[in-house]
Amino acid sequence: MKPIIQFDRTWYDSFLKHIEDNxxxxxxxxxxxxxxxxxxxxxxxxHGLIAPGRLPQLKLHPHQIETARTVIEExxxxxxxxxxxxxxxxxxxxxxxKEYMIRGLVKKVLILVPASLVLQxxxxxxxxxxxxxxxxxxxxxxxxxxxxxxxxxxxxREPHRSxxxxxxxxxxxxxxxxxxKNHKTKNYQFVQSLKKxxxxxxxxxxxxxxxxxxxxxxxxxxxxxxxxxxxxxxxxKSGLRSxxxxxxxxxxxxxxxxxxxxxxxxxxxxxxIIKSFEIPFSxxxxxxxxxxxxxxxxxxxxxxxxLTLQREACSSRExxxxxxxxxxxxxxxxxxxxxxxxxxxxxxxxxxxxxxxKAVELIKQINDKVIIFTEYRATxxxxxxYLKKNxxxxxxxxxxxxxxxxxxxxxxxxxxxxxxxxTEAGGEGINLQFAxxxxxxxxxxxxxxxxxxxxxxxxxxxxxxxxxxxFATRGTVESHILNLLYNKIHLFEQxxxxxxxxxxxxxxNDVEKQVLTIFEESDTDGEIKIKLDNLxxxxxxxxxxxxGDEDHAAGGNS
Amino acid sequence: xxxxxxxxxxxxxxxxxxxxxxxxxSADQLKVQLTKEMDxxxxxxxxxxxxxxxxxxxxxxxxLTFRLNDNDNDGEFIHFGSPRLHQIMNxxxxxxxxxxxxxxxxxxxxxxxxxxxxxxxxxxxxCDLKKDFIRSVxxxxxxxxxxxxxxxxxxxxxxxxKMPDYCYTLSPxxxxxxxxRRIERFIEAELxxxxxxxxxxxxxxxxxxxxxxxxxxxxxxxxxxxYTQEKKALEEQYKPVIxxxxxxxxxxxxxxxxxxxxxxxxx
Numbered sequence: 001m002k003p004i005i006q007f008d009r010t011w012y013d014s015f016l017k018h019i020e021d022n023x024x025x026x027x028x029x030x031x032x033x034x035x036x037x038x039x040x041x042x043x044x045x046x047h048g049l050i051a052p053g054r055l056p057q058l059k060l061h062p063h064q065i066e067t068a069r070t071v072i073e074e075x076x077x078x079x080x081x082x083x084x085x086x087x088x089x090x091x092x093x094x095x096x097x098k099e100y101m102i103r104g105l106v107k108k109v110l111i112l113v114p115a116s117l118v119l120q121x122x123x124x125x126x127x128x129x130x131x132x133x134x135x136x137x138x139x140x141x142x143x144x145x146x147x148x149x150x151x152x153x154x155x156x157r158e159p160h161r162s163x164x165x166x167x168x169x170x171x172x173x174x175x176x177x178x179x180x181k182n183h184k185t186k187n188y189q190f191v192q193s194l195k196k197x198x199x200x201x202x203x204x205x206x207x208x209x210x211x212x213x214x215x216x217x218x219x220x221x222x223x224x225x226x227x228x229x230x231x232x233x234x235x236x237k238s239g240l241r242s243x244x245x246x247x248x249x250x251x252x253x254x255x256x257x258x259x260x261x262x263x264x265x266x267x268x269x270x271x272x273i274i275k276s277f278e279i280p281f282s283x284x285x286x287x288x289x290x291x292x293x294x295x296x297x298x299x300x301x302x303x304x305x306x307l308t309l310q311r312e313a314c315s316s317r318e319x320x321x322x323x324x325x326x327x328x329x330x331x332x333x334x335x336x337x338x339x340x341x342x343x344x345x346x347x348x349x350x351x352x353x354x355x356x357x358k359a360v361e362l363i364k365q366i367n368d369k370v371i372i373f374t375e376y377r378a379t380x381x382x383x384x385x386y387l388k389k390n391x392x393x394x395x396x397x398x399x400x401x402x403x404x405x406x407x408x409x410x411x412x413x414x415x416x417x418x419x420x421x422x423t424e425a426g427g428e429g430i431n432l433q434f435a436x437x438x439x440x441x442x443x444x445x446x447x448x449x450x451x452x453x454x455x456x457x458x459x460x461x462x463x464x465x466x467x468x469x470x471f472a473t474r475g476t477v478e479s480h481i482l483n484l485l486y487n488k489i490h491l492f493e494q495x496x497x498x499x500x501x502x503x504x505x506x507x508x509n510d511v512e513k514q515v516l517t518i519f520e521e522s523d524t525d526g527e528i529k530i531k532l533d534n535l536x537x538x539x540x541x542x543x544x545x546x547x548g549d550e551d552h553a554a555g556g557n558s
Numbered sequence: 559x560x561x562x563x564x565x566x567x568x569x570x571x572x573x574x575x576x577x578x579x580x581x582x583x584s585a586d587q588l589k590v591q592l593t594k595e596m597d598x599x600x601x602x603x604x605x606x607x608x609x610x611x612x613x614x615x616x617x618x619x620x621x622l623t624f625r626l627n628d629n630d631n632d633g634e635f636i637h638f639g640s641p642r643l644h645q646i647m648n649x650x651x652x653x654x655x656x657x658x659x660x661x662x663x664x665x666x667x668x669x670x671x672x673x674x675x676x677x678x679x680x681x682x683x684x685c686d687l688k689k690d691f692i693r694s695v696x697x698x699x700x701x702x703x704x705x706x707x708x709x710x711x712x713x714x715x716x717x718x719x720k721m722p723d724y725c726y727t728l729s730p731x732x733x734x735x736x737x738x739r740r741i742e743r744f745i746e747a748e749l750x751x752x753x754x755x756x757x758x759x760x761x762x763x764x765x766x767x768x769x770x771x772x773x774x775x776x777x778x779x780x781x782x783x784x785y786t787q788e789k790k791a792l793e794e795q796y797k798p799v800i801x802x803x804x805x806x807x808x809x810x811x812x813x814x815x816x817x818x819x820x821x822x823x824x825x
Contacts, residue, residue: 003683003757003798005749007742011655011804016734018656019809026654028719029574031806033567034654035678035694035709037647038805040559040638042680042690046756054639057628076686076763076795103688130641195787197794198686222767223788224774 043103047073051098051129058128060095061460063265064088067258068095077105077198078221080177080257085204086459087260090121093173093200094129097147101131106170106198108146109133112191113175115151119403120431121175122149135403136160142167152179156190169196177201180220181213191220211236211243218256226252270436270462272454276470278479279354288320288346289313289476294339300331303520307477312376314473315442316383317350319376355471356383359439360390362469363419369435371420373453375442383421383441394419397430406430433462439469443481445515477519480528559638561626568624568636571650572596580621587633588624599649657808659717665724671811673699673730675737676708678805679745685760685798692805695741699730704744712810727811734809742802749800757798764796 018025026034043050049069052060064087071079071092077100081089093111100106111133113121118135125133125147134141136150142163152174155164172194174180180188180201199221215232218225226232226249238244262269281289292313296306305327312319324347328340363370374380380396387394395409395417413420414434435457444450458466472482518531559567565588572579572590580589592600594617598607601620610617623633624642636643661671676696683689696708705711721727732740771792775785 001757001761002750002754003800005746005800005802008801008803011807012735012738015656015807019658019734023658025719026657026806027574028657028659028717029570030650030654031657031808032654032709032713033571033574034651034806036567037650038678038680039692040563041644041647042692043688044690046683046687046689054637056637056639057635073687104682105684105686105688130639132641192784193787195791197791219774222770224770224772228774228777230777 049095049099050102051095054102055098055129058091060091061088061265061267063260064092064095067092067260068099070258071096071200072099075256075258077171078200078256080201080203080217080221082203082205082257082259084260084262085455087262087265088460089202089204090124090175091128091460092258093175093202094125094131096200097125097131097171097173098129100171100198108167108169109148109171109173110155110164110167110169110194111147111149111173111175112152112155113149115153116399117175118149118151119407123407125149139163152187152190156186161190165193165195167195169194171198171200172196173200173202175202177217178203178205178213181216183216183219188216188220214249214253218253221256225256267460270458271465272458272468273465274468274470276472276482277358278472278474278482279358280474281476282350282352282354284346284350284352285313285317285354288317288343288350289473291343291346294343295327298336298339300336300339301327304516307516307519310477311442314355314476314478315374315376316353316356316379317347318378318382321347322376322378353382353386355441355473356386358471359383359441360387360392362439363387363392366437366467368437369413369418369420370437370439371422371432371435371457372439372441373422375423375444377423379441380421380423387419387421392419393417394421396420397422399423430456431459431461432456433459436462436464437467437469439471441471443470443472443478445481480519480525480532481515561637564636564638564643565626568646571646575653582623586625586627588626589633590622590624592620592622594619596649600645651805655806657719657806658810659712659719659808660721660725660727660811661813662716662718662722663725663813667813669725670814671721671725671727672814673727674708674810674812675699675734675741676712676808676810677738677741678709678807680803680805681745681749682801682803683756683798684801685757686763686795687756687760693745695744696810697732697737697741699732699734699737700728702732702740704740715812717810721811725811745802754798760796760798764792767792767796 049065049072051068052058052065063083067081067083071077071081077096081092083089083092097106097109111121122133122135125131131147132145133147133149134145136142136148136154139159141148142160150160154160172191174191180191182188183192201217201221203217212232215226215229215236227235236243236245236249243249280286289310292306292309295301295309296303301309305323309320309323309327312323324343328344332340359372372383374383377398380398384394384396393416395412397406397409397413397420401409409420410430410432413432420432420435433456438454438457440450440453454466454468470482472478514535515532518528518535522528522531568588568590569579575596576593577596578591580591582589597603597617597620600622607617624636625633626636628635628637634640634642663669674696676694678692678694681691681693683691694707694709696705696711697703730737768789771785771788775781778785
């Protein structure tokens with residue numbers, strides 16, 4: 001069948017009018033230059049990439065260029081980008097958008113990302129790719145701009161939903177696409193209803209638990225590619241998690257999915273240098289910490305609340321005070337008044353924070369940009385005050401900050417101040433690879449959060465080795481966590497990306513809950529130690545299992 | 559486009575659009591004082607211009623400084639990917655769309671000039687991939703002589719936008735409208751002789767994906783709206799089509815002996 005030939009004839013009338021009116025005519029030099037401009041800008045071949053040549057200031061890695069080419073030429077613009085964490089999926093996506101835009105195959109683009117990443121996408125596309133992307137802020141943006149970045153939650157909600165569904169998108173990109181694994185969710189159905197010519201799904205973990213997940217992900221891209229749900233179940237499933245005809249499935253999936261692995265990229269990855277500090281409490285701090293037990297002994301708090309208080313006390317007296325005061329105000333009776341008095345006296349007696357002193361000492365020694373992570377807002381404020389007192393400049397960073405403020409703080413940190421004090425919620429969605437020192441001022445019990453913290457600086461673009469300093473107070477709940485959970489299972493040393501694989505296999509909440517239960521139900525430190533030992537053995541076992549699995553299965557492009 | 563060619567392009571553009579090129583210290587730099595028209599086109603400041611024109615004040619025209627190497631800090635780095643260059647190229651294409659030119663002849667030659675219609679066309683071959691090709695065609699509007707590579711031919715001639723005093727133009731027998739049609743028919747005939755493997759392959763890909771889609775909804779008697787939507791999307795993705803777009807067009811009055819017979823494609 002011959003291709004259809006379409007002539008653009010919209011210029012006829014205007015040309016004839018120029019002849020009729022005797023002008024106005026273009027200058028001859030401009031006429032020649034217009035021809036030259038078009039000649040320089042034509043796309044000479046169906047194949048190869050034009051975009052890298054037009055991005056002289058962007059350092060692209062070979063695997064990123066190859067990925068973009070594969071997606072466009074071999075996958076025809078519908079693909080799952082499933083590189084391991086930190087290999088630059090955003091860059092690959094940007095390169096693909098750019099190539100399509102240069103070729104004139106894509107004009108209208110919708111990019112759906114987690115809310116915390118919207119601004120980062122916008123700025124990367126603009127700064128690195130000269131793609132005029134805008135963040136969705138007002139309803140009219142959907143129709144008036146060609147390249148829009150938005151969160152899924154905004155897009156799927158009215159009044160936006162109907163406008164978005166009415167658009168004809170040339171390209172749709174969905175970041176963190178593994179969240180679309182369940183076809184019954186509103187998000188899945190929303191994405192399914194979008195009109196799209198090309199589509200990229202970005203995820204670091206294409207398969208987490210069930211084999212069905214890959215079916216639903218692929219069916220978003222290419223319905224029918226893995227058959228209907230029934231056919232898929234019949235051909236590839238045996239039970240909920242197991243696969244049959246694995247080789248065949250893997251081969252099929254690899255034709256719609258690119259998964260670059262760190263070891264295949266040939267890139268030099270900076271090392272992680274981990275240092276743990278067990279810091280002894282000062283006498284006053286120790287007294288205060290020990291006095292908290294009284295609250296449980298008198299039945300004022302349950303073991304869970306006590307644990308919370310103890311963890312806060314390990315961070316700062318300020319953090320503990322917030323909770324303590326809350327409990328005091330809700331439970332106080334004349335009978336317990338004296339007991340409380342004693343505790344608050346001990347809290348007030350604290351003159352110094354052993355960890356903060358250590359932090360200052362360390363920061364002065366490092367003499368470079370440092371990020372401090374704490375779980376508590378009160379500690380964050382305290383640390384800022386304490387650093388200032390010691391002549392160290394810092395800025396705060398929290399997840400609750402507006403996008404502008406986040407960017408502003410990041411800029412200040414990059415250009416003006418030495419320390420960024422971040423709370424947990426600030427862990428996701430900013431790249432701070434210009435810094436390479438990170439202090440975990442207190443330790444979260446959810447290891448994934450540690451990974452996210454480290455991921456802020458240990459990523460593509462980090463040129464120096466990354467130094468992680470873990471603080472734990474000696475002889476407290478924290479030291480148990482540090483020694484037994486982290487040190488034993490070597491979570492800090494994991495290469496980035498490995499951890500998420502391991503942890504998605506073990507139910508995360510389970511780990512946290514297990515640890516909690518151990519603390520709650522054990523009467524002695526010895527008991528806690530034994531039980532945590534058991535838990536780490538289980539995780540280590542899972543880790544080994546998974547390594548084995550990885551070697552002969554999983555969806556890699558080998 | 560190399561940096562030197564970009565420099566040359568910019569100098570030609572700014573000079574011919576009336577802007578003044580200002581002195582610079584380095585050969586890697588280019589500094590331009592814009593005219594009012596170019597300021598309005600390039601600087602994207604409509605409110606400023608609205609305000610200035612409302613109060614009737616003297617405008618401060620913008621100065622642009624470009625640098626052609628990546629190391630300097632002074633000025634806007636311009637390269638083949640920079641949005642500024644493409645903005646300028648788009649402006650060039652708007653300003654250089656239609657033209658009328660006369661050949662300048664030595665005084666002793668015959669004073670009659672024949673009318674030619676010249677079209678520069680961009681031909682895009684498009685499916686899920688795309689490539690372009692430029693054709694430049696000239697048609698003599700009296701006897702229908704048609705030549706290709708018209709634009710590069712013009713480059714060798716001395717042309718002027720005003721008719722020389724001692725010359726006169728011959729009246730066309732072919733109207734502009736039918737001249738355009740003739741060129742279109744010529745292009746169409748040429749395109750029809752080209753190999754279609756790229757289109758055949760795209761059709762195959764399309765067919766394959768369509769079959770997958772059909773099988774996905776096979777069990778449903780009444781196909782849901784999503785099926786129709788996906789089907790349409792596949793058509794948009796793969797359907798091979800050749801698009802012909804005008805770059806620019808002109809009327810040229812040239813001497814009949816200008817063109818050698820071997821250039822003539824069609825009569």
